[in-house]
Amino acid sequence: MTSAAPRILVIDDETQIRRFLDIGLRAEGYGVLLAANANDGLALAATQSPDLVILDIGLPDREGHDVLAELRQWTQVPVLMLSVRDAEAEKVRALDLGANDYVTKPFGIQELMARLRALLRNRPGEPELPPRYDDGHLAVDLARREVTMDGELLSLTRKEYAVLDMLLQHAGRVVTQQQLLREIWGPSHTSDSQYLRIVLGKLRQKLGDDPAAPRWLKTEPGVGYRFITS
Incomplete structure (x- = not known):
């Protein structure tokens, strides 16, 4: 069984660049989103x-740097910046914000493909999630999507389970409100942070988790939430 071809998202307002990259990337076997x-x-x-x-710095609605900063709030997907600006300060700014590489327009397609292959080859792997979390009280079976408390099955809504699942996937780390909502x-x-607050409140009730002295779901004020692992 062959693995699916990597998918490349191209964000660029120039029609010719999008068409050029669409043709070139598909010719190399990549899936393309424009x-x-x-x-x-x-x-x-x-x-x-x-x-x-692949992210252009000069976009009509927002600066590419702002887009990069927002992406880095919730994903570590490799980002290659494109720009007609070749000043060193521009490159440094992009790299400091979390870009993985920077190419100045105009560029050669073969060089770009080589850079893409390097980024895809060196991208960090996602940590493999254990099939079951169990601390002796709360148990979450990720394969069956079942949650039990002291052996009793809990009835969670789809949104309640999704929030718990996402926090558990990032156990010990803060997950921002924007990331959860998105x-x-x-x-x-x-x-729409009120949606999240309502779901978290109901989830805490079902878990018997006191927000003032949380055992599992800790609020990080003004930022997001964290699943406590110990």
């Missing part, structure tokens, strides 16, 4: 989980 502006690009990044992003409710709901 966006002409920042908002569409972020939406595709959130919903389609590309393996790599991944579970969709990219158009990143400001």
Whole structure:
């Protein structure tokens, strides 16, 4: 069984560049996603989980640097920046914000492909999630999507389970409100924090988790939430 071809998201407002990259990437066997502006690009990044992003700095609705900074709030997908700006300061800024590489326009397709192959080859692997979490009280069977407390099956809604699952996948680390809202409710709901607060409140009730002295679900004020591992 062969693995699926890597998918590349191209965010660039120049029609000719998008067409050029679309043809070139498909010829090399990659899947391609195209966006002409920042908002569409972020939406595709959130919903389609590309393996790599090619991001233009000069976009019509937002600066590419801002898009990069937002991406880095919730994903470590490799990002290759494109720009007509070749000043060293521009490159340093992009790299400091989390870009993995930087190519100045105009560029040669073979050099770009070589850089993409290097980024895809060196991308960090996702940690493999154990099939079951069990601390003696709370147990989450990720394969069966079942949650039990002291052996008793809990009835969670889809959203409650999705929030618990996502926090558990990042156990010990803070998951931002925007990341939770984007991944579970969709990219158009990143400001609807009240949805998240309601679901967290109900989830805590079902777990018997006191927000003032949390055992599992800790609020990081103004940032997000963290699943406590010890």
